[in-house]
Amino acid sequence: MVTSQSQSQNENLNLNSNLKSAEKGKLYIVGIGPGSVEHLTVRARDVLLASDYVIGNGTYLDQIETLLTGQEVIRSSMGREVDRARRAVELAGHSRVSIISGGDANIYGMAGLVMEIAENTGLKVDIEVVPGVTAISAAASILGAPIVTDFAVISLSDLLTPWEVIEKRLLAASDADFVVALYNPKSRQRNSNFAKAIGILREHKNGSVPVGLVKNALRGSGEDVIVTTLGEVLEYDDWVDMRTTVLIGNNESRIWDADDIKRIITPRGYQRKYDY
Numbered sequence: 280m281v282t283s284q285s286q287s288q289n290e291n292l293n294l295n296s297n298l299k300s301a302e303k304g305k306l307y308i309v310g311i312g313p314g315s316v317e318h319l320t321v322r323a324r325d326v327l328l329a330s331d332y333v334i335g336n337g338t339y340l341d342q343i344e345t346l347l348t349g350q351e352v353i354r355s356s357m358g359r360e361v362d363r364a365r366r367a368v369e370l371a372g373h374s375r376v377s378i379i380s381g382g383d384a385n386i387y388g389m390a391g392l393v394m395e396i397a398e399n400t401g402l403k404v405d406i407e408v409v410p411g412v413t414a415i416s417a418a419a420s421i422l423g424a425p426i427v428t429d430f431a432v433i434s435l436s437d438l439l440t441p442w443e444v445i446e447k448r449l450l451a452a453s454d455a456d457f458v459v460a461l462y463n464p465k466s467r468q469r470n471s472n473f474a475k476a477i478g479i480l481r482e483h484k485n486g487s488v489p490v491g492l493v494k495n496a497l498r499g500s501g502e503d504v505i506v507t508t509l510g511e512v513l514e515y516d517d518w519v520d521m522r523t524t525v526l527i528g529n530n531e532s533r534i535w536d537a538d539d540i541k542r543i544i545t546p547r548g549y550q551r552k553y554d555y
């Protein structure tokens with residue numbers, strides 16, 4: 280009798296402590312910005328510091344390592360995203376967990392996969408997505424004002440999206456004269472996608488349209504920039520790599536060449552209304 284009583288007491292205790300820890304558990308999906316601690320949002324920094332676990336791939340963890348002192352860090356590699364997301368969802372049942380993405384977690388980041396896995400597992404997890412400064416914002420800030428109006432963002436990675444779909448989107452975006460940002464322009468396996476994409480964009484855009492190539496934008500080191508045109512950009516094909524964001528203007532964009540600094544300006548349309 281005594282045993283069964285204490286057993287049921289223990290069960291109650293376990294139940295209570297599970298409930299308590301479930302209340303405490305939380306999953307943050309954190310965009311850490313372009314890659315330097317000073318471009319983290321205040322919210323991102325706060326949740327990272329308050330986390331028991333921080334999970335991410337090595338490249339992104341390295342970018343915030345100076346912040347991570349008391350947290351348990353779980354490193355994972357590229358291509359292990361499903362395992363990483365599942366681990367984060369499980370741990371968040373009882374702990375505060377941050378799973379990190381470069382830039383913004385909604386822009387080719389971990390938010391989608393984590394949400395899908397949380398939905399499929401049926402585990403009750405409290406989730407907060409913390410937005411971050413995405414690569415297009417970082418790259419645009421270095422180029423000046425290349426966007427300012429309607430734009431389309433297209434990833435050239437055909438690992439998860441068929442190339443035919445990417446081609447269709449490139450054609451539609453250039454036909455509608457969007458400013459176009461290209462993410463994932465190159466990788467070791469996909470060396471020719473960038474040149475193919477430029478060929479497609481040229482079908483509708485003029486060769487004189489400005490193009491900005493920005494490498495390691497706002498990362499603190501390795502930042503580099505080239506301003507050129509759609510007609511000439513393939514001269515820099517070898518320069519473009521997986522750390523580069525490409526910004527292609529619309530037919531009104533222009534290059535402002537002043538004091539050895541080339542910038543790109545895309546007019547918002549004020550000139551049609553005001554004299555300045």
Ligand code: SAH
Pocket residue numbers: 313314380381382383384385386387388412413414415417418461462463464465493494495496497498520521522523524525
């Ligand atoms: N979630 C990220 C994008 C991940 S896709 C974000 O919101 O920024 C990875 C691609 O993003 C890279 O191939 C590159 O095209 C771009 N990128 C990410 N960080 C960058 C940086 N600091 N400078 C230039 N391009 C960057």
